[in-house]
Amino acid sequence: MKAIHIPSYAADPSTLSPSELPTPTPKGDEYLVRITHCSPQHADILHAQGKHQNNNAKRGWCFPPFVLGYDFAGVVHSLPSSASAELKKGDRVFGAAIGAFAEFVCVKGSAIRKIPDGLSNETACAMSGQAVSYASVVHIAKVQPGEIVMVSGASGGLGSVCCMVAKAVGAKVIALAGDEEKAGSMRQNMDVDAVILMKEGTDWMKKVMNFTNGTGVDVVLDNTGMVDDAIKCLAYFGRIVILGFAARKGIMEAVHMNKLLLKSITVIGYRFGESGRRFPDELQRIWNGYLGMLQDGRLKPLLYGRYDGLEDVGRALGDLAARKVSGKIVVKVAGEEEVARL
Ligand SMILES: NC(=O)c1ccc[n+]([C@@H]2O[C@H](COP(=O)([O-])OP(=O)(O)OC[C@H]3O[C@@H](n4cnc5c(N)ncnc54)[C@H](OP(=O)(O)O)[C@@H]3O)[C@@H](O)[C@H]2O)c1
Structure with a gap:
């Protein structure tokens, strides 16, 4: 698969471009998601540069080599044996997981949610971190x-x-x-x-x-x-x-x-x-309220620019760093034809 790989921290994330990597193999409790869209954010710049609090030896996230990215939308490609009844192969999902600037990502069920009917993958991706x-x-x-x-x-x-x-x-x-x-x-x-x-x-x-x-x-x-x-x-x-x-x-x-x-x-x-990990019931209440506002149209993403393919992730990170962006960038990862087939 194509992915934005970080073999060592990158001082200027706008220069990043995709490399070919093996498609990841999900662990026992993980879903494999085919990513259709990803949404670069400020924290991705810091992750790439090694300047974020998550680049922390004790917590062990985002240490090179790793695949960059966090917010995404996509389609469930394969399920773990412990899969919840709520998700099946082919379902449209959105969420956040390190490694989202890629064609595939492995995630636990807690990191993804079904995209409500009526919301596009692009919209869900733009709002997945908000x-x-x-x-x-x-x-x-x-x-x-x-x-x-x-x-x-x-x-x-x-x-x-x-x-x-x-x-x-x-x-x-x-x-x-x-x-x-x-x-x-x-x-x-x-x-x-x-x-x-x-x-x-x-x-x-x-x-x-x-x-x-x-x-x-x-x-x-x-x-x-x-x-x-x-x-x-x-x-x-x-x-x-x-x-x-x-x-x-x-x-x-x-x-x-x-x-x-x-x-x-x-x-x-x-x-x-961290609050969500410690208080999952409260997290669920937050998501219920948030999705309610998204579905009834009170929240609509403010989309910025046009970014096509993982090749555009570097440009997106450069635009964010240069403070050009108003609202959210969404990068289309899968082409129109493939999205239609998924
Ligand atoms: N608390 C949490 O759980 C949580 C979760 C996710 C993210 N965050 C953090 O929340 C902050 C905002 O995240 P975001 O995703 O909204 O970022 P973003 O999309 O890049 O927006 C940041 C905004 O800050 C303003 N800004 C002012 N000085 C800036 C500078 N020197 N460089 C870049 N932007 C500057 C920019 O607006 P103007 O140019 O108009 O000033 C920009 O629109 C980040 O620090 C991120 O790490 C916190």
């Missing part, structure tokens, strides 16, 4: 109708869906944009109440405070690593959910704790994957 956004709004921040929610990295995969979910639960949403062009495209394509361009200095914060009539926002969903700035924009008793550090280039912030006390602020870190 249950974290739903969970952060509904289960972690517990956003209430009428609250004001500010989202950093709002053009990104997680951020764009954070905005959609917050709107769906009746909040007012301020989306933060990194540059003029993205701000323009967000104003056109996203249903939010304000798009504010984050520029050097504090002018953008004044715009946030003006939007809230000087009170500050109730909730910040932070995808980029901006807790100090978030505190300045928050109302008394405000909440911050820390989702990611896309802007920090691996250097974490130091925050003065007295600033939290002065505004009675709650900061919550949220690690979706």
